[in-house]
Amino acid sequence: MSTAAWNTARELRIKLKELSLNLEPEKGKHSKYYYYWLPKSVVNLRDLTILELSGLELGYSFSFPSLKSLSLKDVGLAYNVKNDVLSKSLLDCPSLEKLFLSSCYKFSSHHPLRLQSSSLKLMEIKSNVSLQVEAINLEYLVLDLVCFGEINISACKAIRNLSLINCEWGKTDQSSFEDLVSNLPHLENLTLDTKYYKSGLERLKISSQHLKSFKFSNGNYMIKDVTIKSTPKLTSFCYEGNMNCNISLESPNLLNGKIVIKDYPPNYDTNWFINMINFFLNLNCSWNIVTLHVFSDEALIMPDNCKRICHSPLLNWKHVRVITRTRYTVRKSDLRYVLMWISPSLKTLSINGEDIF
Structure with a gap:
């Protein structure tokens, strides 16, 4: 490669802003799949603002000071690599505003994955992982196919929009759900969708001083009783399901x-x-x-x-x-x-x- 061509390639690599990397795992003996590691060349892309990774493993931490959006799908940790690697990497992304985790089942289940960020505003989790989220400015949160008992978002007091979709709840988590909603002082929009999954919840009480909109989809494994009260700002309500659910709704609006x-x-x-x-x-x-x-x-x-x-x-x-x-x-x-x-x-x-x- 000529000097001019090398300089051009180097300049493109340095100025790259958006990258989507999908690496299919390689099938080995006995139908076992082997995942590629995140290439080190990617770690050197310091100007990235959007990064989408799919089908690979993380073997070391990364740092992207300009990164705004990170998507991890079917991404795990390499053998003997702890969750701290991803936790540290997110800390080294001080501009991160959006985080998407999907089908990331290969994170360690022995220790919760700790997500700390003061810049994060939107997060979508579609994976049954153990998480402790400390994002003081998080406003939009979607939890899909997660076990509620494995998620700790008590530190996220700025949430305005919360969607809980096909989550797994135990009967002991009923009070935890009610406490979660009542302890989000800025919550305005709540979506609860149990259409396609056995939630484990039977009765709910929803109380929220700033709640404006509540969308509730009730499936075959139905929640039987829902009481909505102490919601002085509620102006929009949506229900999808059968009529055997006893919904008691009080609103002055x-x-x-x-x-x-x-x-x-x-x-x-x-x-x-x-x-x-x-x-x-x-x-x-x-x-x-x-x-x-x-x-x-x-x-x-x-x-x-x-x-x-x-x-x-x-x-x-x-x-x-x-x-x-x-x-x-x-x-x-x-x-x-x-x-x-x-x-x-x-x-x-x-x-x-x-x-x-």
Whole structure:
């Protein structure tokens, strides 16, 4: 290589800002996979601002003073290398704002991975690892497929947005979850998703002085009771699941809500409509816009004998948008009559985007 070519290559290496490195592990004997180490040439890229690593091992620490975003997918530690290597490396990235960990199952399980950063603002963890997070300016946190008992975020008091997705919770962690939410003084948006995983939780109480939005997806391994109170700033609520979950909601504000009912019975009988009315009654707050997702419009058309059994819940809904998965077949007047019976204060009604009134 000529001197000019070498200088050009060296200049490109020094000024490199973004790098995505995906190294497929090599298959050895007995179907064992061998992972490559992070190349030392990467460690010398001092101007990196975005680094994405996948399918390799860390054998030594790194330092990137300008790094803003770090993504580690299927990354582990080399043999006899302790978690301290990654902990020290993150300390040596003083500008880091975003951290993504995914499928990093090869970190040591004997000692928690300690993540310390005063610059970190966003973190997403999709891996069952043991973590102690000390990020005083962390505002956005996503925990996906983690064991709650293995995560310590008590030092992260600045969190505003928290998403807990398919996490594994034990019954003993119920109070820990409630304490976590109540002890985040700046929490504004909370997402709890248990659709595809057995959470281990059965009952929840949510109390938060600054909470504005709560999204809750309840799966087959359902949480049975949810109580939401002492949330003076709550203005948005979303629920996805079946109606066997008892949700008690108190809010002094006019709410916007989305309710996705996942029950698909072979026919809509008396028990269905009684359960539906009882479910709505527990959500008897002052609502502005309610978006109601059901499989069929027949799920809302209560027969007269059900109305004789159930008194009108007299809900305070202002604007209702009905979304169905099937083409609606009932008469507009019937749908209007039922919704007005449920909520006499109703001002507007639409179904699948078509205005009824």
